[in-house]
Amino acid sequence: CSKGRRGGRGCRSNMGESGVAAMAVTYQKFDPAAYLQYNYTSPRADFERQDSVVPWKLACLHRAFTEGDIEGDLLIDVGSGPTLYQVLSGCEIFNKVLLTDFVEANRQELKRWLQGEGGSLDWTPYIQHVCKLEGRSPCTWKEKAARLREVVSDVLPIDVHQAQPLAPEGLPPQGADCLVSCFCLESVSPDLDTFTKALGHISTLLRPGGHLLLIGALQESYYLGGPDLRIPVVPLNEAQVCAALQDQGFSLIRLEVYTLPQDMKVGVDDVCGVFFVKARKILKEDVRATR
Numbered sequence: 564c565s566k567g568r569r570g571g572r573g574c575r576s577n578m579g580e581s582g583v584a585a586m587a588v589t590y591q592k593f594d595p596a597a598y599l600q601y602n603y604t605s606p607r608a609d610f611e612r613q614d615s616v617v618p619w620k621l622a623c624l625h626r627a628f629t630e631g632d633i634e635g636d637l638l639i640d641v642g643s644g645p646t647l648y649q650v651l652s653g654c655e656i657f658n659k660v661l662l663t664d665f666v667e668a669n670r671q672e673l674k675r676w677l678q679g680e681g682g683s684l685d686w687t688p689y690i691q692h693v694c695k696l697e698g699r700s701p702c703t704w705k706e707k708a709a710r711l712r713e714v715v716s717d718v719l720p721i722d723v724h725q726a727q728p729l730a731p732e733g734l735p736p737q738g739a740d741c742l743v744s745c746f747c748l749e750s751v752s753p754d755l756d757t758f759t760k761a762l763g764h765i766s767t768l769l770r771p772g773g774h775l776l777l778i779g780a781l782q783e784s785y786y787l788g789g790p791d792l793r794i795p796v797v798p799l800n801e802a803q804v805c806a807a808l809q810d811q812g813f814s815l816i817r818l819e820v821y822t823l824p825q826d827m828k829v830g831v832d833d834v835c836g837v838f839f840v841k842a843r844k845i846l847k848e849d850v851r852a853t854r
């Protein structure tokens with residue numbers, strides 16, 4: 564996992580632009596069912612294992628949403644993919660949740676679950692696990708599923724490479740109170756410069772003082788988005804993630820890192836670790852105070 568730096572600041576924007584266009588074509592072949600099978604079944608999603616990566620992610624999200632500083636009405640999940648684990652804790656805090664993705668097949672996968680039509684993965688064990696984290700019986704998972712279906716108001720198209728990633732209709736003028744985004748930005752950016760710009764674009768969706776919860780891959784250079792679909796990823800280290808957050812006007816609250824045990828490396832990517840970031844969009848008065 565000692566990959567060199569790639570996509571450093573010296574990248575010219577036209578390399579990023581052509582890479583972004585190529586990425587958009589690649590993602591039209593994304594296979595939600597295969598992706599869910601690769602990443603959201605055992606061993607990566609083994610709720611009996613203390614060192615499984617999905618329980619680690621759910622614990623990070625539960626702690627971040629429930630420690631008392633996150634509040635408001637609107638939570639936006641950026642680049643949801645075909646997954647909804649990322650809003651299982653947030654749905655108890657927010658009365659309105661927007662799921663978003665670039666690929667129609669992913670939006671359809673989410674809509675099928677929201678409409679109670681099932682889908683490619685049974686999310687019950689995930690919902691039961693988060694119920695346990697919340698100190699409630701796993702038997703209340705149906706109530707939690709109903710809460711999630713109640714608060715998710717839409718599943719919208721998004722493009723993080725646009726200065727305005729979401730259509731403005733339906734967004735409050737002041738922005739969302741919280742953003743969550745998991746494994747998206749580094750998986751859709753050909754280089755570090757494009758990753759950093761995409762972070763700036765999604766920041767425009769968030770009100771000043773609002774929180775960002777970002778989960779992503781460390782030192783990943785590719786992953787399988789389908790049986791024959793190898794998707795390039797910009798390899799990131801912690802310092803590059805922190806620099807991008809600072810560049811784009813976020814103050815870091817917490818960075819946690821999960822290092823994959825060997826048996827979590829199942830051949831669907833070359834990811835070495837996963838980062839969890841809790842950050843806050845700097846308020847103008849914060850800037851004055853630091854001068």
Ligand SMILES: Nc1ncnc2c1ncn2[C@@H]1O[C@@H](CSCCNC[C@@H]2Cc3ccc([N+](=O)[O-])cc3CN2)[C@@H](O)[C@H]1O
Pocket residue numbers: 587590593602607616617641642643644645664665666669721722723724745746747750751780783786823832834837
């Ligand atoms: N321009 C765009 N704007 C917004 N979203 C876009 C855009 N283009 C594509 N998208 C959308 O973003 C994508 C998000 S899924 C990206 C997958 N990331 C890599 C994968 C994930 C993963 C999961 C779990 C674990 N683990 O260790 O347990 C490791 C890893 C590392 N490999 C996808 O939904 C696409 O549809």
